[in-house]
Amino acid sequence: MTSTTQLINRQFRLKSRPSGRVTKDNFDFVEQNIPELEKDQILVRTIYLSLDPTNRIWMSDMEQYLPPVQLGEVMRGLGIGKVVRSKNSKFKEGAYVSGVLGWQEYVVSDGRGAWPLTVLPKLPGLSLEIMAGAAGMTGLTAFFGFFEIGKPKEGETMVVSAAAGAVGSIVGQLGKISGMRVVGIAGGEEKCAWLKNELKFDAAIDYKNPDWKKHLEEATPDGVDINFENVGGEIMEAVYKRMNLHSRFVLCGLISGYNDTDDKKSRLSIAPALMKRIKIEGFIITDYVQRFQEAATKLVMWMAAGKIKHKETIIDGLENAPESLNLLFDGGNTGKLLIKVSEP
Ligand SMILES: NC(=O)c1ccc[n+]([C@@H]2O[C@H](COP(=O)([O-])OP(=O)(O)OC[C@H]3O[C@@H](n4cnc5c(N)ncnc54)[C@H](OP(=O)(O)O)[C@@H]3O)[C@@H](O)[C@H]2O)c1
Incomplete structure (x- = not known):
């Protein structure tokens, strides 16, 4: 050797x-x-x-x-x-x-x-x-952000941004497993078609389409109960406007700002969080390290059953x-x- x-x-x-x-x-x-x-x-x-x-x-x-x-x-x-x-x-x-x-x-x-x-x-x-x-760090991020902070309820509506990415694609499928209406936001028709046809999201909004804000409104007729935020900026602001009373804002990431030298893309008015009692909570996956095994086992079981692609x-x-x-x-x-x- x-x-x-x-x-x-x-x-x-x-x-x-x-x-x-x-x-x-x-x-x-x-x-x-x-x-x-x-x-x-x-x-x-x-x-x-x-x-x-x-x-x-x-x-x-x-x-x-x-x-x-x-x-x-x-x-x-x-x-x-x-x-x-x-x-x-x-x-x-x-x-x-x-x-x-x-x-x-x-x-x-x-x-x-x-x-x-x-x-x-x-x-x-x-x-x-x-x-x-899917059963590693990004799948675990989806799992803990969705279940621990999102606190899903059957019949509610969730919007997830960067929906065709590693975290977002798993989050949306956890939403479907939990009986939610799931709306993904992603860039381009091909990604949106994958979300709807393969991952069975209820709707997918192509934010590169000039009418995406109108499409978001149409896809969330009952407002938004969970916003799983991966992007920040204009997308976050548009979803935030549609959030319901007692809704949950899972602050997972703000990728649209990571290449910026200032924080100009991530501004939100805090007043709606008060008026609508929105719970905004950031998290970092390492917060849950003691429970990785338990979550990975569940993710793998859902994959084996064809419920998570x-x-x-x-x-x-x-x-x-x-x-x-x-x-x-x-x-x-x-x-x-x-x-x-x-x-x-
Ligand atoms: N809190 C935590 O512990 C934790 C752990 C892991 C990841 N995260 C966060 O989760 C998010 C997703 O991470 P990931 O690893 O799963 O990456 P990913 O979603 O696989 O890849 C990033 C995606 O973000 C979208 N994107 C990039 N810039 C954008 C912009 N300006 N506007 C709209 N969409 C944009 C792109 O998709 P489109 O083609 O749709 O634009 C891209 O494919 C990131 O914000 C990341 O920081 C947080």
């Missing part, structure tokens, strides 16, 4: 904070030798890197829920990898793990600390792509990570966006 020191790691280190869109120039793409493993350490080869809107937040020095990635550091990123060497009995060689692997081909870890690695179960039908998305947009090659992140801001992905770094 080759010694780890004969393997070369390639990694993206943050060189400068992006202003607006991310470019390759914001990073140094460096090669490094891998050190000899110490006791309790493992070597993980990255298979899938998850590209997430939060990567863009971590690159900035805006106020955020984690320390920003520092200049010179390996770019932080979630992923799924395979244990290729192990000096730790908890992680067997050949096991698949998920966690913060970083934008790199290999990571040396003891599996503990602020970002513990989780060994993934080997179950028939449970692919690595599902574990990186999932899609992935997969880009080959770690070297494409920086520019591929922009697909999230251009709507170039349907479902979960992944970078395939190496073969399983």
Whole structure:
């Protein structure tokens, strides 16, 4: 077996904070030798890197829920990898793990600390792509935001923005499982057709159509009981206007503003929240880490029963990570966006 020191790691280190869109120039793409493993350490080869809107937040020095990635550091990123060497009995060689692997081909870890690695179960039908998305961080975000903050009731109406994306597509299907009227907002006719025909949303609004606000009104004749907010800006304002008495506003993300240098796109008048007793609550998925197992099990069961469908947009090659992140801001992905770094 080759010694780890004969393997070369390639990694993206943050060189400068992006202003607006991310470019390759914001990073140094460096090669490094891998050190000899110490006791309790493992070597993980990255298979899938998850590209997430939060990567863009971590690159900035805006106020955020984690320390920003520092200049010179390996770019932080979630992923799924395979244990290729192990000096730790908890992680067997050949096991698949998920966690913060970083934008790199290999990571040396003891599996503990602020970002513990989780060994993934080997179950028939449970692919690595599902574990990186629909039953992974984005599926869990949909689950906890929808059930814990949305507090769904049968017969109510939910609107979800970025509805054809990783989180939004699962949220909408959880709404259908819960007996809600589900209205998705997405960019383009093709995505809207997928939401209606495949995922069985009751309506899908193409916000690129100039009449989208009228279409939103028509699709929500009884107002909105849950707004699952992924986008912010003009879309958020239009949905907010239609929210009902005692409705819930699940503040999951504000992607339309992440490339901005100011917060101009995200303004809401707070008065309607008082008059209509709207509950607005932000959350970060790590708040629910103790309950991931329980939620992932339910998501997988619904997938096996055909009640939750999932899609992935997969880009080959770690070297494409920086520019591929922009697909999230251009709507170039349907479902979960992944970078395939190496073969399983
Ligand atoms: N709170 C948490 O813990 C947590 C965890 C994960 C994700 N999130 C948030 O959830 C949201 C969705 O994340 P995701 O990973 O599932 O990404 P995603 O929805 O798979 O991808 C982002 C999508 O957002 C849409 N979009 C981008 N810019 C837009 C704009 N200016 N106006 C309207 N739509 C726009 C695009 O779809 P279109 O083609 O439809 O424009 C794009 O495909 C993000 O806001 C993210 O920050 C929060």
